[in-house]
Amino acid sequence: MATVIRLWDVRTGEPLREVAVSTGWQWSVLSVAFSPDGRTLAGAGNIGVGLWNAHTGEALASWGDTESVESVTFSPDGRHLASVDDEHLILWDAHTGEQVFSLREGSPTEPMCGVAFSPDGQTLAVGGGNQLLLRDARTGRVRQALAGLTGRPEDNYKESLTFVESVAFSPDGQLLASASTDAICLWTTHP
Template structure:
């Protein structure tokens, strides 16, 4: 068995901080464990604030498939904005670890090592996902990253020690499991839901969703979460040097890298032909990269100066707008063609 690592790296600190924002406190599990001393949804941002004051969990930023809304886990619980800007609506007093593609179901970290699936509209729990180990973490949930499959039928969840389980949303049964031996930084399903890209240790493991078997490993770092292109042909992330890179999703060979641009986040355009990159060579810039391997020119252009600490970027479904999320600065939107702000968004308060 691979040795387990417990060092509190930046990704792990982020997991612990996000755990409280995602509403892991105050829910005894079926073994009698209760971490309610951490507080309720009203003050559950305390650990995150101790690490770094945060308006929202940047990695939770999601756009609905219909393009109407953008949502994120925030200091007020779960915040929803109209895609064009304006005030946000707290649609739940509690945040989330993941949200379904249709924005109707959230996955929350509860108890000691469980995940609750909760309907957004009713705020009622409809399924409990169990099986992750409890390593007796005392200051946050031992549940790490969570992800829904693109069709919303599966949920993958990680423990802090490298354990990963895939469950069925319909009945809560375990579908597959794996032990990667090191802390998991992110989980991403392929568009067809058959594979997972899991950032762990010094690379990204590609796993079969139905069995948990490892297919291959990408030599990628955790600087930017690995993502799949919408057409399923490519995977993007960053190299160990921090440069944005595209890998072939069949051969798992690197096909193109953008040198000289250390990246904190990447996102594929809806047509899978270009990528948005938040580059940080001293200041944060939002860039558009058109890799030649994807049919582009191979060049890149700057769209805008992104807010400090930007750690998530996503495209709108029509590809015309980019949304960025910063734990400190909150939500922003940019017109892809002009680089100008695409709306003004009210921000959740700092804790």
């Protein structure tokens, strides 16, 4: 049984093509992202990050084949790829596969699950467990830790608000959405 990524025509709802990810049980795809030019498809899964030609399905590269990667995203200029696994945020050179930086985030009990570049490519949002961090995309330095994910009533959020699963910036970069197990929150990214 092959694991595939299916590409769909959004106008008709019909499948366009399938990208074969593996010919066995090895790959389980958890996240996909297109490069900004639409030529490359990145997939994150139980054995790392894979890149494929989005038009032909040809396998181009695979990296980090020892960790289960939860999420992957391209920088707006297509030069970098960010991924998160249970305990790491990794910024990759999208052309060479070399790690620009690797930072320990999260833990096995509170894994990192979401990563997104801001539209200007300067900031990475990283979420998982009860953490939501804004990091400098060049250095990985924390710019801001967003409050309200502690589950404490005094934070003015639902007591059960925990476990960030996904993050996304608005097109203008002024808002960040985080999806948790029990809520979707909108955050302003600039004071």
